[in-house]
Amino acid sequence: MNWRGHSWLALAARLYLGWVFVYACLHKIAYPGMFALDIATYDILPLWVINLAAVTLPWVELFAGAMLIVGFRVRGASLAVAGMMVMFMVAIVIALDKGLGMACGCFASQTTEEDPISFLTVLRDSGWLFLAVYVAIFDRNAIGIDRLQKKRRNPHG
Amino acid sequence: MSAEAKKQTWFSGLGTALRDAVLITAACSVMGLLVNLFHPEKIPYIAEEEYETLVPCPEPGGEVTPLEATDPSIHAEDTFIVDARRKPEHQVWKLRDAMSIPYDYLEPIPDQTLKELIRRTQKTGARRVLVYGDGKDPDSGEQAGREISGKGIKNVFFVKGGAPALKGPEPGGGP
Numbered sequence: 307m308n309w310r311g312h313s314w315l316a317l318a319a320r321l322y323l324g325w326v327f328v329y330a331c332l333h334k335i336a337y338p339g340m341f342a343l344d345i346a347t348y349d350i351l352p353l354w355v356i357n358l359a360a361v362t363l364p365w366v367e368l369f370a371g372a373m374l375i376v377g378f379r380v381r382g383a384s385l386a387v388a389g390m391m392v393m394f395m396v397a398i399v400i401a402l403d404k405g406l407g408m409a410c411g412c413f414a415s416q417t418t419e420e421d422p423i424s425f426l427t428v429l430r431d432s433g434w435l436f437l438a439v440y441v442a443i444f445d446r447n448a449i450g451i452d453r454l455q456k457k458r459r460n461p462h463g
Numbered sequence: 464m465s466a467e468a469k470k471q472t473w474f475s476g477l478g479t480a481l482r483d484a485v486l487i488t489a490a491c492s493v494m495g496l497l498v499n500l501f502h503p504e505k506i507p508y509i510a511e512e513e514y515e516t517l518v519p520c521p522e523p524g525g526e527v528t529p530l531e532a533t534d535p536s537i538h539a540e541d542t543f544i545v546d547a548r549r550k551p552e553h554q555v556w557k558l559r560d561a562m563s564i565p566y567d568y569l570e571p572i573p574d575q576t577l578k579e580l581i582r583r584t585q586k587t588g589a590r591r592v593l594v595y596g597d598g599k600d601p602d603s604g605e606q607a608g609r610e611i612s613g614k615g616i617k618n619v620f621f622v623k624g625g626a627p628a629l630k631g632p633e634p635g636g637g638p
Contacts, residue, residue, distance in 0.1 A: 338499065339506050346514035357510045358496075365495035366488050373487070381476065382483020389484065442480060 308446070316445035319437040320374040323387060326434065327371030330413050334364035344411030348397050349404070366390065374441070377450015381442050388438035395431045398423050524613025527605060528620045530593065532628035536620075543589035545580065547596035547607035548626060558595065558629055566596060566607035577614055584616075591618040598625025 334341040342360035345351060351359060366386060373383035394412070401408060401423055409421045447453055499505050536542060537558075544561040546553045553563040562583060564576055584592060592611065596604025608621040622629055 335498075337504055338502065339504055342506055342510065343514055343516065346510075347516040349516065353513060354509050356514070357506050357508055360506065361499045361508065362492035362495035365491040365498070369491045369494075370487055379483045379487070381480035382487055385480050385484035386487045389488075442477075446476070 312444040313447055313449050316380075316441045317377075317449045319441050320377070320380065320384075320445070320448070323384075323434060323437050323441070324371040324373075324375035327367045327387060328375070331364040331367035331371070333413065334360070335368065338364075341411070344409070347406075347408050347411070348401050349406070350397055350400055363390070377448045377452050380445050380448035380450070380452055384438045384441040384445070388435055388442060391431055391435040391438060395428055395435070398427055398431070402428075524609035524611070526619075527594075527608035527612050529605070529623045530620045532622050532624055532631075536591070537593060537622065537629075541588065541590040543580075543584045543587055543592050545592060545594040545607065545611070546626075547594050547603045552597070552626070556626070556630065558626075561595075564594075564607060564611075566603040566610075568603075568606070572607070572610055572614075577611070577616075580611070581616065591620055592616060593620045593622065595622040595629055596625045598622075598627045 338357075338360045341364065342357050345356050345359055346353075367390065370383045370386040370390070373379055374387065398410070402425065406423075408423060410423045410427055412421070412427070447456065496508070499508070530537060537544075544558050546557050546561040546563050547566040548563075549565050550563060553561070553565070557563070562580065564572060564580065566572070580592075592608075594604045594608040594611065596602045596607060598604070602621065602625050604621045604625045608619045612619040
């Protein structure tokens, strides 16, 4: 639990996850209407929730991703990322179970041919979920702002 | 190593992390709602109309094998024939003693009809089910065959070109 190597492994995981989430949110922030259509295509959420989710979710992705990159409130950010991953995976599994041949909508509004959902998508998301949970559990002294703040509070620690 | 560090378990500090996660989500959500007010592509917070999502429906049913209208197995004794065209067309012309199961693109074939089909195939000792339809694109015979096959009936075939191909050229120059 206290092995120093965790911080470095977690740093690699954080930079990768952070980049994925920041990259994933850019198109959604620029075109909320298209993201709302992507959400609606999953046919899971009630109509009144769709636009609210389309407007808010990308910003959670952006800030959680950025916080992982700069190392600020890392465990909280990684839990937020893990929560989103669980949510996305449930949605994809439900869509697959319904037999919907549709695009993932994970990164941008792509066509079904370009980015179809499949169990490989679930596998990929499981990998990201694993990384987020690893960071949440083992990155106790995150390299970045968290560590600088700790040092400032306890300069002799 | 301090005593505090030794006591750490995987869930130490999880409460704080959870609190942070909730705060991040809440703060970002508020920010997203505010940004939307000034966004050049802003959308209403609550959708007013249902979204028109174009998702292909799952392909109905299972495997079905195409047969040419001239295939001799069509006229074999152990072939059970199903006519997937509409009732009026079936009444005008049908192949042998074909059973009429009009295919509806919107409604599944009723269970009662499928049970009757199974009962008749067993009674006649048929080894294959041959479906013919209107021969259009899509062909009602092929679609009905897929649905019947998907319900667990094996050896389902359809006639390429449907009833027009079976009937051959009509007098007067028609296909």
